[in-house]
Amino acid sequence: MIDISSLNDRQIEAVNWQDGPLLVLAGPGSGKTKVLTSRIARLVQESSTKHFRILALTFTNKAAAEMRQRIELLVPGSGNRVLLTTFHSFAGDVLRQHGHLIGLKPDFTIITQEGERIALLDEAIAKTDLHTEELNFSGERLLPLINRMLENDVSADSISKMVLALPADQQGPIQEIYGAYRSHLISCNSLDFPTLIAEAVRIFREISAVCNQVRRIYKFICVDEFQDTNLSQYHLLTQLINQDSNNLFVVADDDQIIYQWNGASPERLNRLRSDFNMNLVQLPANYRCPPEVIEIANKLIAHNATRSLDKQNLQALKPVAAGNAVRVGGFNSLDEELSWVASDIASRSELERSRCVVLARTRKALEGALEQLVAKGVPAYLAMRKDEFVSAPLRWLHAALRLANNPQDREQARRLCKAFYALEGLQVDPANVISSSEAFDGSALRAFANIALGRAEIGAQTSVFLFSAIPALTDKLDFRSFTLATFGWAEMLQDTAIGTDNPFADYGTEKSTWSELVAEIEGQFGQENVTLNVLLQELDMRSKAPSPANGAVPCFTIHASKGLEFGHVYLIAMVEDQLPSWAAVKKGADSREMQEERRNCFVAITRTEDSLTLTYSQRVFGWNKAPSRFLREMGLIN
Numbered sequence: 001m002i003d004i005s006s007l008n009d010r011q012i013e014a015v016n017w018q019d020g021p022l023l024v025l026a027g028p029g030s031g032k033t034k035v036l037t038s039r040i041a042r043l044v045q046e047s048s049t050k051h052f053r054i055l056a057l058t059f060t061n062k063a064a065a066e067m068r069q070r071i072e073l074l075v076p077g078s079g080n081r082v083l084l085t086t087f088h089s090f091a092g093d094v095l096r097q098h099g100h101l102i103g104l105k106p107d108f109t110i111i112t113q114e115g116e117r118i119a120l121l122d123e124a125i126a127k128t129d130l131h132t133e134e135l136n137f138s139g140e141r142l143l144p145l146i147n148r149m150l151e152n153d154v155s156a157d158s159i160s161k162m163v164l165a166l167p168a169d170q171q172g173p174i175q176e177i178y179g180a181y182r183s184h185l186i187s188c189n190s191l192d193f194p195t196l197i198a199e200a201v202r203i204f205r206e207i208s209a210v211c212n213q214v215r216r217i218y219k220f221i222c223v224d225e226f227q228d229t230n231l232s233q234y235h236l237l238t239q240l241i242n243q244d245s246n247n248l249f250v251v252a253d254d255d256q257i258i259y260q261w262n263g264a265s266p267e268r269l270n271r272l273r274s275d276f277n278m279n280l281v282q283l284p285a286n287y288r289c290p291p292e293v294i295e296i297a298n299k300l301i302a303h304n305a306t307r308s309l310d311k312q313n314l315q316a317l318k319p320v321a322a323g324n325a326v327r328v329g330g331f332n333s334l335d336e337e338l339s340w341v342a343s344d345i346a347s348r349s350e351l352e353r354s355r356c357v358v359l360a361r362t363r364k365a366l367e368g369a370l371e372q373l374v375a376k377g378v379p380a381y382l383a384m385r386k387d388e389f390v391s392a393p394l395r396w397l398h399a400a401l402r403l404a405n406n407p408q409d410r411e412q413a414r415r416l417c418k419a420f421y422a423l424e425g426l427q428v429d430p431a432n433v434i435s436s437s438e439a440f441d442g443s444a445l446r447a448f449a450n451i452a453l454g455r456a457e458i459g460a461q462t463s464v465f466l467f468s469a470i471p472a473l474t475d476k477l478d479f480r481s482f483t484l485a486t487f488g489w490a491e492m493l494q495d496t497a498i499g500t501d502n503p504f505a506d507y508g509t510e511k512s513t514w515s516e517l518v519a520e521i522e523g524q525f526g527q528e529n530v531t532l533n534v535l536l537q538e539l540d541m542r543s544k545a546p547s548p549a550n551g552a553v554p555c556f557t558i559h560a561s562k563g564l565e566f567g568h569v570y571l572i573a574m575v576e577d578q579l580p581s582w583a584a585v586k587k588g589a590d591s592r593e594m595q596e597e598r599r600n601c602f603v604a605i606t607r608t609e610d611s612l613t614l615t616y617s618q619r620v621f622g623w624n625k626a627p628s629r630f631l632r633e634m635g636l637i638n
Helices: 009-015 032-045 061-074 087-102 114-127 139-151 168-187 193-206 208-217 231-240 266-276 291-301 334-346 363-375 392-405 410-424 430-440 444-453 460-476 479-493 507-525 532-540 582-587 592-605 629-633
Strands: 022-026 053-058 082-086 109-111 190-192 218-223 248-252 279-283 326-333 356-360 380-382 553-557 566-571 608-620
Touching (some): 009 032, 009 279, 022 032, 032 248, 061 507, 087 193, 087 208, 087 532, 109 114, 109 532, 114 139, 114 168, 139 168, 139 193, 139 231, 168 190, 168 193, 190 193, 193 231, 208 218, 218 231, 231 266, 291 592, 291 608, 291 629, 326 334, 334 356, 363 380, 392 410, 392 507, 410 444, 410 479, 430 444, 444 460, 479 507, 566 592, 592 629
Parallel strands (some): 053 082, 053 218, 109 190, 218 248, 326 608, 356 566, 380 553
């Protein structure tokens, strides 16, 4: 039996919930992950002779991996009974299996670069009969609107409120371009992140057999961080629910909705409760933060008028510790403020420094903090997403695998040739590669190898590598042996490569990141189920940023810190126009934007395990600034 003796009564009630819909309103530090994983483990353990599966959806690969590990520890061998994944990864899996029904091949490419998406949208616009010059339409101008339409699940042939809000002469053209963009992506066998969800919803909505099959497989549906869903993700979720059982288990917190810009909305939680007549369990007990932090967090969030009417305040269960758990510092300038913060962190022991974080609403403020920390000898890093590898060996490997998966991909042929020149010093024309591929059954990769091997100046090591490794990839799609061969070849060249400055910069780090990502993907799907197209699609959905060095102090935006916890939190640049943002201040004190900024502040301060330091300055980025109104709302300044 799963041991739940350490849980409180409300947590136990949630873990023991069996059938029907349940909403768990879980405040920060309330043990929601333990509740969710314990319930899933209990359902698996108590149904060992059954054949249904459990689907659990969350928003980050890191959170999904952590929960999979927890469940595996509770119920070893449970992987075949539970699919714990992100919304986008689940949608990708659906489209690999059923995308052919809408003209999509299983080896579709996921477009992650903004420039590539704009180019595809420009191509879609060009395919219409519209006189776009007169309307001043372009991919760059229209992409934000197309994103919003996708996030709000606008069908390709319907007129949405967003379209009707446009000038009359633009409504028809925008609708036509929207449909053309979605069709063009399918014809290119490509999707971007918003269309991954949109096309999965389309399949469920239009092809009832697929929807019914998925409902039969997954008897229980669980969702973590529901408050972050946009409308398209909500519709994906509602398509999965068997209306006869409504076995939907949702964990959410309306006080942590900080993604309104991405389509999240306080109203969506109310709609969930209404659509599914949700039973309710609240988890207000906070085991993470000092009581002083809980007190100011409750004061702050009480100013938000859109909270659930029955939402309970956080309850501090952590004992009061010696010293000041909350500190506030005012400074003349941001430079002075950041210098003090860096010095304060530097004065801590090495162990305590490793438990620190610097948070800010904007990246610009964090860049100054990072500079000050490094200047004082404190290892630190700025968290950011990385969509592509930059070292020549990893660029070569990634492009080669993509070209094996999509043999006529001109962009990958270009990248392959560029990386090869950096490593070997041989210039191969990508246009020649594509034009020559007809002689090799359409394989640009085999054409490339033929051209390169025909060059007299090619090195012996490279010649052996291409001759032996390329056929295994093109003929057998043996990407694992090809990866090992690529690493071996690259390391032989490491001391002699020419063509660009330092083509091996970041190679060691990126090689480790590659191995970590592949292991994570194989852990999710099982090694035997990871084909080349699965690997590439899942890689495209993951950041290639390396794991931070041990002991380095993270500098995170508040959005990047969500779901994490730290011993000592430093929340900097707490001034008007920063936190709250300039846009929220402009909208007004009672606006939706201001309430979201308040939730941002609430999320930031509740990351705290031991101490919270809040700082502000009279002058920030050359402008005079007033202290953040949130400091007054928390009762920290007059």
